[in-house]
Every structure is written in structure tokens, then in C-alpha cells.
Amino acid sequence: MLRGTALTGLLVGCAPSRAPVTVQDTVVEPVPPRAEYRLVVMGDQGTGRPEQRAVARAMQAVCREWGCDLGVGLGDNFYPSGPDHVDSPLFRERFENLYGGLGFPFLMIPGNHDESLVWGGDGANPGGAEVQLAYSRVNSRWVMPDRFYRARLGKVAEVLAVDMAPLAAYLPSRRPQERPGGSWDAAQRAWLKQKATSSVAPWTFLLGHHPLFSNARHGEAGAYDRLPTAQQRGDAVRSLYRSVCGDVDVIFSGHDHALQLFAPQPECPGTWQVVSGAAGQGESAQRGHRPALFQEFHQPGFTWLRVNESEVKLRFYTVDGNGTPTLAFEQAITK
Structure with a gap:
């Protein structure tokens, strides 16, 4: 695996903190270059429940059949x-024991539960993400070199990974500069825009825990959980995603424990949205009615995709209690 830095600079944000944030463009090449890549995508998997173990077994079956x-x-x-x-x-029990046998690395990002401060899921402790960064230095299968980073998939795709937890936390981050409008938020936002617009790869993917669009329980960015404050409802998440609409081809998110696929929408033309947050349990309920090509709210599952320079093939799998995968939907995306 190659890790490097290509850009170091200083960005000064606005209120609530004007302290400068050092921006490091962290780049990884997680697997050797090839003409085609096969990826398995899981979200919200870390429940420790039987459903997590069943989905892990199903992923192994799909990877044996189709490759990963x-x-x-x-x-x-x-x-x-x-x-x-x-x-x-927990790293051994909920990651290595379940997915280590697959034999390939995982690009990882944190979610709001990973950054808990007062109660589980409040999203207010960025130190939780930093523990997971440290774990990436002792287990090469867990790839999380920075809070935001990019991964190159040869000449086929570029993957941009961001940390959305501070931007939709239920409580304000313990670090003021990481709250919406702070200097850390400004740094991540500027980095994402620059990398999305300058990518020359045939495909550009964005990984962010919170979804832009979702018909499931938490809802859409800017209206999460029908909560009252701009931070809690995800206004900053919505503006961050919309700043790169059309510059990224697919946004992959979790947060809602569901499987959903949205074609490009009028609010975000040119960008597809995959919600794949059912790898630990499928327990959501339909809340919204945005047109979706596919949605499953009750069964656990995951997403598999094959990408080459001309096509992204998406497959959504649901999983029963025995760990048997069922192909529920597939969609090809072409340029």
C-alpha cells in the first residue's frame, strides 16, 4: 500500500473558530492497479448482533462467486x-474476526456512533475517529489514514472519503473548530471541492456516513430526524454534498439501516446516491417518498459493485438469518 501527501497548506475558517487548520492531502493506493475492480460496500455494520455475522458470511459467499x-x-x-x-x-470482535478472512483491505470512514461523547451516537467526540486512525497503523486491512482522504483505484476511479459526523452531531463537537462553519469544516470542504473538480479518473466516488437523500428513518440532509437546529438536521451535510453535485459520480452513505438507490435528482444532477447501511441490522421504516430505483427497509444486506473505465455495475443483496445472500436489485451506470 502506498501512502503519501501531495498538498500541505493552511486554511483559516470562519466562526466558531478562526484557528488555522493544516490541510494534508492524504492519498492511498489500497490495491495494485488493474483494469477492473470489484468492491463490497457495508455500512452501520458494527452492532455485534447475529445480523452482522450473517451479513459477513453472505459477503464471503458473494466474494467467492463474483470476486472482491x-x-x-x-x-x-x-x-x-x-x-x-x-x-x-472490539476491533478484533467486530472487524478482524468477521472480515479479516476475506483477505482484502477496507476503506473505512467514521460515523456518529464512532464519535460518541455523552451518549452513543451523539457525534460530538472526534477523538473516537482518531482511535480508528491509530488502528489503521496496526492493521493494514483497516484503511483510514486520515479524517478525510482519497484512494486511487488505478486509472479507473478515485475515491474521496470524508468525516460527516461533526457536521450533523446531535451535540456540538467538543472541538469548536470542528463544528459547522469552523476552520476544520472549512478545510474539509475546500479539500473536497478541489479534489472533486480536479479528478481526471473516469469515475469519482464519495464516501460519507450521512446520506444526502434517504426515504428511511433518519431522512434527508437538511431534515434529519425532524430536529430543530441547523446542525442536528444536517444543513452543513447538505451544503457539502451539493457543492460537489455533478463533480462526483456516486455518493455512498449509510446512517439509515436500509438499502436504497437514487438516480440523479434535480437537487443534485449528475450524481447517483447509494445508501448501504444495513450490514449490522435492517430495522428502518419508510419516512420519505422521493422516487427511488430500489429500496429495502427491513432486511439486512450490503452492496457489491464492479467498476471499469466505462461502467459501474451495482448489485444490492439482502441476507437471511442463515447468512444466505439474495440478489435484490442490480443497476448499471454508464458514462
Whole structure:
């Protein structure tokens, strides 16, 4: 695996903090270059429940049949909250024991449960994400080199990974600069826009725990959980995603424990949205009515995709209690 830095600079944000934030463009090449990549995508998997183990077995079956080169973890890697030190047995029990046998690395991002402060899922402790960064230095299968980073998939795709937890936390982040409008938020936002607009790869993917669009329980960015404050309802998440609409081809998110696929929408033309947050349990309920090509709210499951320079093939799998995968929907996206 190649890790490097290509850009270091200073950005100064606005209120609530004007302290400068050092921006490091962290780049990884998680697997050797090839003409085609096969990825398995899981989100909200870290429940420790039987459903998590069943989905892990189903992923193994799909990877044996169709092949897998790389995994993606979309956050909420642990419930109710993330480990507080790198030697926590949770890393072994809820990651390595379940997915290590697959033999390939996972691009990981944090979710709101990983950054819990007062109660599980409040999203107010960025130190939780930093424990998971430290774990990436001791387990090469867990790829999380920074809070926001990019991964190159040869000449086929570029993957941009961001940390959405501080931007839709139920409580204000313990670090003022990481609250919406702070200097850390400005740094991540500027980095994402620059990398999305400058990408020359045939495909550009964005990984962010919270979804832009969702018909499931938490709802859409800007209206999460029908909560009253701009931060809680995800106004900053919505504006961050919309700033790169059309510059990224697919947004992959979790947060809602459901499987959903949205074609490009009028509010975000040119960008598809995949919600794949059912790898630990499928327990959501339909709340919204945005037109979706596919949605499953009750069964656990995951997403598999094959990408080459001309096509992205998406497959959504549901999983029963025995770990048997069922192909529920597939969609090809072409340029």
C-alpha cells in the first residue's frame, strides 16, 4: 500500500473558530492497479448482533462467486460507541474476526456512533475517529489514514472519503473548530471541492456516513430526524454534498439501516446516491417518498459493485438469518 501527501497548506475558517487548520492531502493506493475492480460496500455494520455475522458470511459467499478486490465501510463501525483505545477487543470482535478472512483491505470512514461523547451516537467526540486512525497503523486491512482522504483505484476511479459526523452531531463537537462553519469544516470542504473538480479518473466516488437523500428513518440532509437546529438536521451535510453535485459520480452513505438507490435528482444532477447501511441490522421504516430505483427497509444486506473505465455495475443483496445472500436489485451506470 502506498501512502503519501501531495498538498500541505493552511486554511483559516470562519466562526466558531478562526484557528488555522493544516490541510494534508492524504492519498492511498489500497490495491495494485488493474483494469477492473470489484468492491463490497457495508455500512452501520458494527452492532455485534447475529445480523452482522450473517451479513459477513453472505459477503464471503458473494466474494467467492463474483470476486472482491476491496471493501468499503461507511461508518458506525461500532455500536453504541467506538473503542477508546487501539487495543480494544472490539476491533478484533467486530472487524478482524468477521472480515479479516476475506483477505482484502477496507476503506473505512467514521460515523456518529464512532464519535460518541455523552451518549452513543451523539457525534460530538472526534477523538473516537482518531482511535480508528491509530488502528489503521496496526492493521493494514483497516484503511483510514486520515479524517478525510482519497484512494486511487488505478486509472479507473478515485475515491474521496470524508468525516460527516461533526457536521450533523446531535451535540456540538467538543472541538469548536470542528463544528459547522469552523476552520476544520472549512478545510474539509475546500479539500473536497478541489479534489472533486480536479479528478481526471473516469469515475469519482464519495464516501460519507450521512446520506444526502434517504426515504428511511433518519431522512434527508437538511431534515434529519425532524430536529430543530441547523446542525442536528444536517444543513452543513447538505451544503457539502451539493457543492460537489455533478463533480462526483456516486455518493455512498449509510446512517439509515436500509438499502436504497437514487438516480440523479434535480437537487443534485449528475450524481447517483447509494445508501448501504444495513450490514449490522435492517430495522428502518419508510419516512420519505422521493422516487427511488430500489429500496429495502427491513432486511439486512450490503452492496457489491464492479467498476471499469466505462461502467459501474451495482448489485444490492439482502441476507437471511442463515447468512444466505439474495440478489435484490442490480443497476448499471454508464458514462
